[in-house]
Amino acid sequence: MLKAPFDPVQLAIPFFVLAIILEILLGRFGKAKANYEPRDTAMSLSMGLGSTVAGVLFGGVVFATTVWVWNHRIFTIPMTAVWAWVAVFLLEDLTYYWFHRIAHERRIWWASHVNHHTSTHYNLSTALRQTWTGGVAGTWLLWLPLSFVGFPPAMVAIQKGISLVYQFWIHTEAIKRMPRWFEAVFNTPSHHRVHHARNARYLDANYAGILIIWDRMFGTFIPEVDEEPCRYGTVKNLGNFNLFHNVFHEWIGIAKDVAGSPRHALGYIFGPPGWSPDGSRDTSDTLKAKWRARVEEG
Amino acid sequence: MIQLGGSLVAVALLVAFTAWLGVARPTPPLDADAAKALLAVEFPDHRPDAIWIAADGAGMIARAGTLALVLWRRGDGYVARDLPWSAVADLKPAKGRLAVRVPDARPVFAVADDAWPPRELA
Secondary structure, eight states: OOSSSHHHHHHHHHHHHHHHHHHHHHHHHHHOOOOOHHHHHHHHHHHHHHHHHHHHHHHHHHHHHHHHHHTOSOOOTTOOOOOHHHHHHHHHHEEEEEEEEHHHHHHHHHHGGGGOOOOSSOSSHHHTTOSSHHHHHHHHGGHHHHHHHOOOOHHHHHHHHHHHHHHHHHSSSOOOOOOHHHHHBEEEEEHHHHHHHEEEEEEOOOOOOBBBBHHHTTTTOOOOOOOOOOOOOOOOOOOOOOHHHHHHHHHHHHHHHHHHHHHHHHHHHHTTTTTTTTTTTTOOHHHHHHHHHHHHHH | EEEEEEEEHHHHHHHHHHHHHHOOOOOOOOOOHHHHHHHHHHHHHHOSSSSETTTTTEEEEEEETTTTEEEEEEEEEEEEEEEEEEHHHHOOOOOOOOOOOOOOOOOOEEEEOOOOOOOOTO
C-alpha cells in the first residue's frame, strides 16, 4: 500500500533506449522525420540520468510526507478495485494537468521545469530531459491530496509512472497525426509538439499528460497547424550546451532579479516567466498579443 | 553505484551512436535571404536598418536603431540575443575573430579583416 511493487519507468528504460535507436535509424534512412544533434542528445540523456539521482536524493522526503498524509487519510481506497484504478487514472491525470500548467505559468515552478523545454529538437531523447530540481520546487505536493482522500501511495506512484511512460512516445516528429478519435481524447505527438513550440501562437498550451480533454475543458488547447511548423525550445534559447547552466539558469535568474529589487520579489518569484515591474520584458501573454497584432496588420 | 556507472556508459554509447548515425538539421552558411528570414523569425517586431553576415556565414549582427540583433549558430540551430548597439560597436576584433559577450555565451564571429564595425553596419 505504501511502496509500489514495481516502477513503470524503471521497467520501460530498455524500451526507451531501443525506441531512441530506432528513431535515429528511421531518421538516418529517411523513413521518418527525426533530427538528432549529438550535444543536444547528450544534454537530454544526462538530464534524464541526473533526474533519477536527484529523485533518489529527495525521494525520502517525498515518501515520508506522503506516508504521513496517508496516515491521516479520509477513506481507504482498495488497490484491487477496478473502479479505483479508473478513478486514480483520471484524478492523477487532472493533477498532472494543473501541475504542468503552473509549471509553465509561474516562474518559480518554471525554473524547475524549463530545462525540459530547452532542447531545440523534438525527438524521443527530449522526453528524457527531466528536471533535477523538482523536489526543491515542491510541485510533488500537488499529488498529496490523492493520498489524503485515500488512494494508497503505491497506487499513485504507479499511475504517475504510467503517465510518464505514456508521455515518452509523444516526443517525436516521426508521427504526424494519430486517428481523429485518438487526437480528440488523448495527448499525441501533434498536441505535444505544440506544447514544446516556441512560436508565439503556440505558447502556454496543451499541458495534458495522457488525456488532452483537460486542455479542451480549461481552454488551453491549441491545435498544430500545418501552415506554421513548430520551432522548438524556449523563447530565448540557451546560448550554450552547459548541463549545469541548463539545470540552474532560471533559478539564478530569479535570484539575481530578487537581489536587484527585493521589493518586487513576489512578482519575480510567483509572477509569470518574463514578468518585470516595468513590463519591459516579455511574458507569454505579451508575446501572444504582439503576434496577434502582427497577424491583424497582415 | 554500479547501476549509475552502467547508466553513464549507456548514455555515452547512445550519444556516440547519435554522433555516428544521427541526422542534424542542415545549417548552411547564411546568405542575405537566409539572414533576413532568420531575423524575421527571431525578431519579428524589429526592422533592421542594416545586416552584417559573418565571414564564415555562421552568424550575423543586425542593427535596429539603438539595438544590435545578434544571431549565432549553436549546434544545428541559431541563438538570438539583442544588445545595446554601443556594446557591439565598441568591440575590437583580433585575428579575424570578434567575440561578443552575452549573459550566457560568448559567441565568436569571423570578420574578413579586423575593421569593426564593418561598413554594412557603420
